[in-house]
Amino acid sequence: MNANSPKPPLSNKERVKIPRQHMPEQDADRRRRNFEEVNQGLTVLGATTEALRCLQCTTPKCVSGCPVGIKVKDFVALIVAGDYLKAAAKIREDNILPAITGRVCPQETQCEGCCILGNKFEPVGIGYLERFVADYESASGQIGLPENAPSTGKKVAIVGSGPAGLSAAGDLVQKGHQVTVFEALHEIGGVLLYGIPEFRLPKEIVRREVDVMRAMGVDFQTNVVIGKTVTIDELMNEEGYDVVFVATGAGLPKFLAIPGENLNGVYSANEFLTRVNLMRAKDFPEYDEPVYDCRGKDVAVVGGGNTAMDAVRTASRLGAKTSYLIYRRSEAEMPARTEEAKHAKEEGITFLCLTNPVAFLGNKESFLESVRCIKMELGEPDASGRRSPKPVPGSEFELPIQVAIIALGTEANPLVQSTTPDLKTTRKGYIAADPETLKTSKRGVFAGGDIVTGAATVILAMGAGRKAAASIDQYLQSGEWDGAPN
Amino acid sequence: MFPIVEAEFLAPDVKRFVIGAPRVAKKRKAGQFVIVRLHAYGERIPLTIADSDPEKGTVTLIVQGIGKTTKLLNMLGAGDVILDLVGPLGKPSDIELYGTVVVIGGGVGAAIAYPTARAMKDAGNHVISIVGARNKELVILEQEIGAISDELLITTDDGSYCRKGFVTDQLKALIESGRQIDFVLAIGPPRMMQAVAETTRPHAIKTVVSLNSVMVDGTGMCGGCRVLTTQGTQFACVDGPEFDAHQVDFELLIQRNRTYLKQESEALQRFLEQPKRDVDLVSESCRLEQEHPEVRCEAYPS
Numbered sequence: 001m002n003a004n005s006p007k008p009p010l011s012n013k014e015r016v017k018i019p020r021q022h023m024p025e026q027d028a029d030r031r032r033r034n035f036e037e038v039n040q041g042l043t044v045l046g047a048t049t050e051a052l053r054c055l056q057c058t059t060p061k062c063v064s065g066c067p068v069g070i071k072v073k074d075f076v077a078l079i080v081a082g083d084y085l086k087a088a089a090k091i092r093e094d095n096i097l098p099a100i101t102g103r104v105c106p107q108e109t110q111c112e113g114c115c116i117l118g119n120k121f122e123p124v125g126i127g128y129l130e131r132f133v134a135d136y137e138s139a140s141g142q143i144g145l146p147e148n149a150p151s152t153g154k155k156v157a158i159v160g161s162g163p164a165g166l167s168a169a170g171d172l173v174q175k176g177h178q179v180t181v182f183e184a185l186h187e188i189g190g191v192l193l194y195g196i197p198e199f200r201l202p203k204e205i206v207r208r209e210v211d212v213m214r215a216m217g218v219d220f221q222t223n224v225v226i227g228k229t230v231t232i233d234e235l236m237n238e239e240g241y242d243v244v245f246v247a248t249g250a251g252l253p254k255f256l257a258i259p260g261e262n263l264n265g266v267y268s269a270n271e272f273l274t275r276v277n278l279m280r281a282k283d284f285p286e287y288d289e290p291v292y293d294c295r296g297k298d299v300a301v302v303g304g305g306n307t308a309m310d311a312v313r314t315a316s317r318l319g320a321k322t323s324y325l326i327y328r329r330s331e332a333e334m335p336a337r338t339e340e341a342k343h344a345k346e347e348g349i350t351f352l353c354l355t356n357p358v359a360f361l362g363n364k365e366s367f368l369e370s371v372r373c374i375k376m377e378l379g380e381p382d383a384s385g386r387r388s389p390k391p392v393p394g395s396e397f398e399l400p401i402q403v404a405i406i407a408l409g410t411e412a413n414p415l416v417q418s419t420t421p422d423l424k425t426t427r428k429g430y431i432a433a434d435p436e437t438l439k440t441s442k443r444g445v446f447a448g449g450d451i452v453t454g455a456a457t458v459i460l461a462m463g464a465g466r467k468a469a470a471s472i473d474q475y476l477q478s479g480e481w482d483g484a485p486n
Numbered sequence: 487m488f489p490i491v492e493a494e495f496l497a498p499d500v501k502r503f504v505i506g507a508p509r510v511a512k513k514r515k516a517g518q519f520v521i522v523r524l525h526a527y528g529e530r531i532p533l534t535i536a537d538s539d540p541e542k543g544t545v546t547l548i549v550q551g552i553g554k555t556t557k558l559l560n561m562l563g564a565g566d567v568i569l570d571l572v573g574p575l576g577k578p579s580d581i582e583l584y585g586t587v588v589v590i591g592g593g594v595g596a597a598i599a600y601p602t603a604r605a606m607k608d609a610g611n612h613v614i615s616i617v618g619a620r621n622k623e624l625v626i627l628e629q630e631i632g633a634i635s636d637e638l639l640i641t642t643d644d645g646s647y648c649r650k651g652f653v654t655d656q657l658k659a660l661i662e663s664g665r666q667i668d669f670v671l672a673i674g675p676p677r678m679m680q681a682v683a684e685t686t687r688p689h690a691i692k693t694v695v696s697l698n699s700v701m702v703d704g705t706g707m708c709g710g711c712r713v714l715t716t717q718g719t720q721f722a723c724v725d726g727p728e729f730d731a732h733q734v735d736f737e738l739l740i741q742r743n744r745t746y747l748k749q750e751s752e753a754l755q756r757f758l759e760q761p762k763r764d765v766d767l768v769s770e771s772c773r774l775e776q777e778h779p780e781v782r783c784e785a786y787p788s
Contacts, residue, residue, distance in 0.1 A: 229572070251706060270707055270709065271709055293748070
């Protein structure tokens with residue numbers, strides 16, 4: 001099909017007959033031992049075909065299903081028209097990191113989950129299309145950077161360079177404010193770098209997006225721990241920042257509090273993934289930071305979320321002989337994205353559902369040798385609406401493992417809160433912020449992302465970043481501080 | 487990037503660095519540490535801050551070359567740069583007026599104990615310092631510690647300098663002499679700190695140790711540095727690095743510090759055979775710093 005020639009319009013009947021395009025994937029047998037990206041991306045033909053499936057609804061539900069309100073209908077139409085760069089620019093109006101969200105968003109519960117086609121057929125592959133145009137744009141070298149507004153002379157400090165911080169920085173710099181992002185680690189990207197593995201989100205893509213933002217004028221400073229190196233009060237009183245946006249993300253890893261948890265070989269998912277991703281321990285000894293040698297070992301990951309999937313698939317790629325996923329509920333309750341669970345299974349991960357560890361056992365040198373587990377059964381739904389698991393008496397068994405990775409989520413890191421006395425926190429230690437304005441109890445300080453909501457997703461954090469940027473811009477223009485939580 | 491302003495050996499394999507890090511220098515208190523990464527392929531290692539000068543914007547680190555990274559660091563000198571340095575991390579020492587305080591530094595631990603000893607002195611305590619080393623050559627900071635101590639006692643394992651024996655022998659002698667001791671700080675190898683804890687436990691003398699567990703981020707995010715105390719599992723990076731010595735499970739600490747023994751010795755071996763690659767990587771940082779000032783870490787006033 002020639003993009004320049006007028007296309008005969010397809011009827012809706014014809015559109016729904018087009019099958020959803022498959023994402024080309026690296027073969028499971030091959031990929032389970034390498035760190036290259038699993039999804040290979042749609043071709044131009046595949047993307048055009050997929051885009052043709054879109055019914056161009058008058059009231060597109062996909063847009064309201066997106067936490068940042070990407071104009072899905074419009075960018076999909078631009079793909080059909082063959083104008084991929086304009087399509088990318090259209091996404092960038094609402095989402096500064098399309099190459100990233102196109103890869104890691106849980107589309108099935110957001111845009112695609114709302115797609116009307118999904119009622120009778122399969123929804124449009126909106127995530128695939130987003131990724132396609134972002135990668136096309138990047139390969140073309142012609143990034144559709146929006147113009148920055150004239151300088152306002154206002155200074156904004158952003159604490160944390162993860163998805164919430166980056167998306168806020170992008171919006172605020174466009175509005176003409178001077179933006180500095182502070183990062184505690186030595187590289188920019190937060191969870192996108194240390195948490196999400198290479199095979200799901202190549203780090204090159206994160207670096208590329210950060211370079212785009214640097215070109216837009218965002219100032220990045222690594223190796224600054226707010227609360228330690230500099231406090232929020234110092235940023236505002238001594239360094240002249242008008243506003244601080246706290247986007248420090250989820251913090252301290254949760255452990256199981258069972259015997260043997262401090263044995264050598266028992267990791268938090270945060271540590272294991274940080275070693276492998278940020279510190280590149282997978283390339284030891286070329287890189288200095290080590291990780292426990294998983295080659296030929298039996299590895300168990302405890303948890304059922306995306307982080308657990310990332311960890312267990314990473315262990316397999318590090319050469320584990322057997323990689324187990326231990327989850328206390330059944331597979332139906334697993335919070336991980338459907339695609340991650342599917343990929344994990346294809347890669348030979350053994351799912352041990354309705355199973356819970358009760359103790360880790362080690363040898364006399366304190367190295368992990370096995371985990372004692374108990375079988376679980378589902379009872380009545382709990383507060384989260386999921387059926388709560390209960391141990392089955394007498395069902396204990398021992399599983400030989402040499403590495404265990406605990407992926408049970410995180411708790412609030414108190415570094416910023418504890419050094420900012422007038423910043424109110426919730427009962428669980430997260431920062432209290434107004435859900436609409438993201439204003440905190442301290443004038444000029446906003447907070448959003450996981451440090452407010454608890455651990456969530458990249459796109460929700462980005463949504464919070466955008467919301468914060470709009471609210472910050474309004475505050476900087478009006479100077480009015482209301483709507484803050486009491 | 488963080489320029490090395492001064493560097494000098496204090497003893498074989500023990501080197502003192504003065505490094506430009508203005509923000510860290512301004513905030514740092516006795517007992518806190520930094521995490522450094524030397525080059526783009528480097529690991530992150532924690533090092534206690536021995537001193538700081540907020541006016542000049544510098545921090546002092548005293549480094550014993552043991553593993554690959556510390557040995558590489560000790561090959562660097564004034565004019566070189568360190569790619570990453572972050573801090574000050576951890577809780578500062580609890581400085582109070584206790585009365586008589588014994589500060590014990592074993593080996594390079596003397597460098598870590600020194601700033602706290604000085605703060606204790608400034609707070610009005612009577613400070614007795616015990617510095618221990620394997621031999622005379624390895625006794626460091628004798629003058630500096632002497633200057634801020636009311637009494638300085640030195641021991642060497644082989645008796646080549648001052649009293650022969652271990653720091654605990656000296657501590658025992660002090661306790662047995664009937665002197666009132668209100669507080670003990672011990673910093674050194676884990677076995678030494680454990681021995682000090684066992685020496686003071688029967689006498690119920692409050693004893694604090696500074697733990698050197700394996701760390702990655704240093705901000706509580708990874709949990710790799712966890713130590714078991716009678717309070718439960720704690721993170722050395724944010725709950726410490728100082729802990730009540732009588733509460734610490736030293737056996738577990740020692741075992742956890744052995745997690746990467748194999749990889750550590752492999753990395754060291756490779757480095758000693760081929761040190762040039764890593765030295766070149768450090769120079770690469772210096773070059774990148776000059777070529778890409780926009781990709782900066784902390785601005786250092788030049």
